[in-house]
Amino acid sequence: MISSFVFSDGKVVGTDLELDALRLVRADKGLFLWVDLSDPTPEEIRDVLETLFAFHPLAIEDCVTPTDVPKLEDYDDYLFIVMHAVDFTRTEKFNTTELDLFLGKNFVVTFRRAELKAVDGVLDRCRKTTAPFAKAPDRIAHYVLDAIIDLYQPVTDEFREELEDIEAELLSPEQKDLIPTLLETREELAHLRRIIAPQRDVINRLALGESDLIRPVMLPYFRDLKDNLVRINERAITFSDQLLIAFDLFLSKSGFQANEGIKVLTALTAITLPAMVIGTWFGMNFNHMPELHTAAGYPVVLLLTLAVSGTMWWWCKKRRWI
Numbered sequence: 001m002i003s004s005f006v007f008s009d010g011k012v013v014g015t016d017l018e019l020d021a022l023r024l025v026r027a028d029k030g031l032f033l034w035v036d037l038s039d040p041t042p043e044e045i046r047d048v049l050e051t052l053f054a055f056h057p058l059a060i061e062d063c064v065t066p067t068d069v070p071k072l073e074d075y076d077d078y079l080f081i082v083m084h085a086v087d088f089t090r091t092e093k094f095n096t097t098e099l100d101l102f103l104g105k106n107f108v109v110t111f112r113r114a115e116l117k118a119v120d121g122v123l124d125r126c127r128k129t130t131a132p133f134a135k136a137p138d139r140i141a142h143y144v145l146d147a148i149i150d151l152y153q154p155v156t157d158e159f160r161e162e163l164e165d166i167e168a169e170l171l172s173p174e175q176k177d178l179i180p181t182l183l184e185t186r187e188e189l190a191h192l193r194r195i196i197a198p199q200r201d202v203i204n205r206l207a208l209g210e211s212d213l214i215r216p217v218m219l220p221y222f223r224d225l226k227d228n229l230v231r232i233n234e235r236a237i238t239f240s241d242q243l244l245i246a247f248d249l250f251l252s253k254s255g256f257q258a259n260e261g262i263k264v265l266t267a268l269t270a271i272t273l274p275a276m277v278i279g280t281w282f283g284m285n286f287n288h289m290p291e292l293h294t295a296a297g298y299p300v301v302l303l304l305t306l307a308v309s310g311t312m313w314w315w316c317k318k319r320r321w322i
């Protein structure tokens with residue numbers, strides 16, 4: 001699906017134009033254009049990316065072929081930016097959606113294969129507002145990138161709640177097997193950090209003013225985006241350290257519980273050992289054993305067994321093995 005907006009003096013003066021009308025807008029230097037492609041067909045990709053804007057084939061290939069690596073490419077008269085929006089729920093876990101963005105002097109083109117709340121939110125604002133919205137394409141780019149970065153806040157909140165649940169489970173008397181949960185959470189945090197770090201570098205390049213397509217007035221806004229990504233990355237590092245502590249605590253608790261089980265088995269062995277030794281010894285039918293020729297032999301052996309077993313029980317109790 002193709003959505004388009006035409007801006008003049010910061011206001012939206014046209015929406016959802018046909019391709020022929022978009023070509024006329026492209027030729028008018030007093031206007032700038034935002035075209036959004038959401039899960040486009042091959043024909044829409046060809047008409048917009050190849051024919052209307054004539055983007056570099058490598059940039060178009062990056063749009064068509066998903067990648068996990070955010071990046072920024074400077075093609076002189078436009079910038080090509082690859083970013084990733086995130087979503088995290090307890091049921092679907094960690095998901096990412098790639099956003100490809102072309103930023104030129106008088107146009108912005110966004111490309112995504114799935115619905116993206118960040119872009120849809122900015123599109124809705126464009127459709128509803130009647131006040132000046134954006135005086136240049138870099139402002140639209142900032143709106144979109146800011147919305148993408150804002151989506152990381154609920155993700156980090158979900159991670160924090162999940163880590164709290166893991167810690168609560170670790171401290172509960174009846175501990176479940178948390179190894180799958182710990183490993184899955186560790187992988188999700190690693191995925192988040194793999195995305196955040198390069199995106200921080202991308203935004204940092206935009207904030208440094210390396211390209212003339214970013215106006216000086218917009219540089220503080222992009223620096224603010226970079227600062228937000230730095231904070232998110234620091235939170236992800238903190239969560240990773242917290243998860244390692246939880247993992248060590250789980251292993252320590254598991255080892256302690258295993259030792260407790262071994263102590264109980266040792267205590268049971270120690271208590272039953274006298275009965276086994278005495279019973280085995282006096283169970284032998286030797287001809288010259290005095291106990292076999294007296295009527296009190298059996299009670300004596302029984303009392304001896306109980307006394308020694310009781311002593312072993314008291315000793316294990318004293319050492320807190322039982």
